[in-house]
């Protein structure tokens with residue numbers, strides 16, 4: 001089994017330029033620069049690489065909307081989204097801390113493909129070690145001639161800048177991120193225009209997730225057919241999957257895209273801790289629908305997760321066990337979303353705090369039957385199409401699936417006027 | 427009053443962007459690094475340097491969780507309150523910190539040593555519960571571990 005993204009990564013260490021080059025690093029870049037930018041975009045498109053930031057859009061296709069050629073604007077931007085604030089997600093940090101040059105190389109390839117001469121890494125403040133490693137890697141890459149003027153004597157110029165954010169989940173949404181980089185309140189922008197045409201400072205801009213970009217050196221170096229053969233299903237490549245919660249060996253692993261949920265939880269995470277039973281999992285961070293026992297054999301790729309009623313999202317599973325209260329679990333999530341709403345759209349600004357309050361009441365044994373109706377109302381009131389960005393609909397995914405799968409647990413709180421778990425807990 | 431050093435650092439940030447105000451967050455962080463928090467006075471000075479209306483910069487500053495608009499203690503504890511940490515026993519850790527330090531979220535100990543703040547997922551979910559003290563990350567927290575960690579910050 002090949003693990004191109006993590007093959008060099010050793011826990012607690014960072015790969016420097018020398019080791020990176022020795023293991024084949026920057027070969028993909030050399031190959032890329034011997035081709036036309038447009039050809040890079042086609043290869044990436046045909047490789048099937050889908051965005052690893054959550055939405056799963058074909059990466060090459062996204063790039064193909066950027067204006068190219070003589071009449072295209074001179075300034076264009078590439079941005080690596082390293083905000084990773086989705087609760088339960090801890091995959092990009094592994095790549096940032098363990099092998100920063102892989103990201104840098106991927107960013108140079110992507111910038112070359114869209115002909116951007118400035119690129120940014122948008123990183124959250126709490127990733128202090130990642131920021132240090134990235135700063136070092138950028139300096140090394142400059143020194144070696146991979147960044148700066150006339151890269152590898154091709155006439156292509158590129159600088160990469162690190163921006164460390166000041167903490168707000170909405171900054172990870174790609175248009176809010178652009179406002180944050182411009183020094184404004186990080187509120188999403190209405191689309192169209194799409195960033196590919198009018199993004200940062202009004203110029204064509206591509207925003208890609210860290211893991212997405214880390215795939216590029218390998219796709220260009222070893223080819224799209226090789227890349228497609230890495231996965232079990234027809235979606236192409238490997239994926240960083242993770243598991244947190246009450247399992248024996250929580251962690252993050254690079255596996256063929258399309259590995260089943262059962263294999264991830266039972267083999268790689270070692271199964272549930274003794275004395276705990278599996279009740280459900282958010283397959284890809286806080287804003288995905290629960291999957292339950294009957295979905296155990298679901299293949300974890302974009303289309304299959306969707307068919308099972310959820311989304312692959314970030315691919316890091318959060319486990320709900322039988323000794324943890326589902327209402328408390330969902331309350332924790334909704335408190336997060338309510339706090340992080342940017343307040344631009346009324347349904348999100350008013351709806352999420354209401355949902356949070358109702359869940360809090362139910363959890364505290366003060367819920368009434370009518371509350372279930374209020375929660376259900378919000379799952380459609382905040383559904384896709386009613387708000388400017390995906391935060392609010394994302395917030396409804398765990399709630400709507402919890403209402404479906406754990407309804408009895410909600411009712412038990414209401415009928416018994418207490419949390420059946422909390423008494424054990426205290 | 428901003429120091430010469432702070433102003434120099436802010437000017438360096440400004441030079442990176444086509445418009446001065448794009449350096450707003452970096453500038454606020456520079457001030458906060460030196461002064462621990464961003465007072466109204468400091469904010470007004472930054473706004474003048476960036477040629478931004480004060481209210482606009484205030485709007486930006488208040489938007490972010492990690493720009494402190496109130497004084498904080500010598501050390502800031504950021505306890506992760508997101509889902510994986512909650513599942514893995516956050517409430518016990520929070521209760522212990524509340525009791526040990528005698529403060530709740532948003533408060534500072536009387537000796538000005540610690541401020542306790544909640545933070546969103548630290549990206550360390552497989553080693554939950556997790557927290558940061560200043561710039562340092564701690565994980566797999568237990569109440570015993572907390573005692574050792576706090577010792578290091580005087």
Ligand SMILES: Cc1cc2nc3c(=O)[nH]c(=O)nc-3n(C[C@H](O)[C@H](O)[C@H](O)COP(=O)(O)O)c2cc1C
Pocket residue numbers: 050051052053054055056057059081082083084085086169170171172173174175207208209210212213389390391
């Ligand atoms: C509220 C919100 C937060 C997001 N946070 C992140 C994030 O932290 N990192 C990320 O890569 N994408 C995040 N996204 C998705 C981005 O908007 C965007 O789709 C992604 O960065 C595109 O990269 P990709 O095509 O490579 O996946 C977020 C989306 C929303 C709605």
Ligand code: SF4
Pocket residue numbers: 170188340341342343344345346348349387388389390391392393
């Ligand atoms: S859905 Fe919520 S977070 Fe997104 S733009 Fe509207 S108010 Fe802001």
Ligand code: FES
Pocket residue numbers: 087088089506507508509510511512546547548549550551554555556
């Ligand atoms: S939920 Fe606490 S580190 Fe991710």
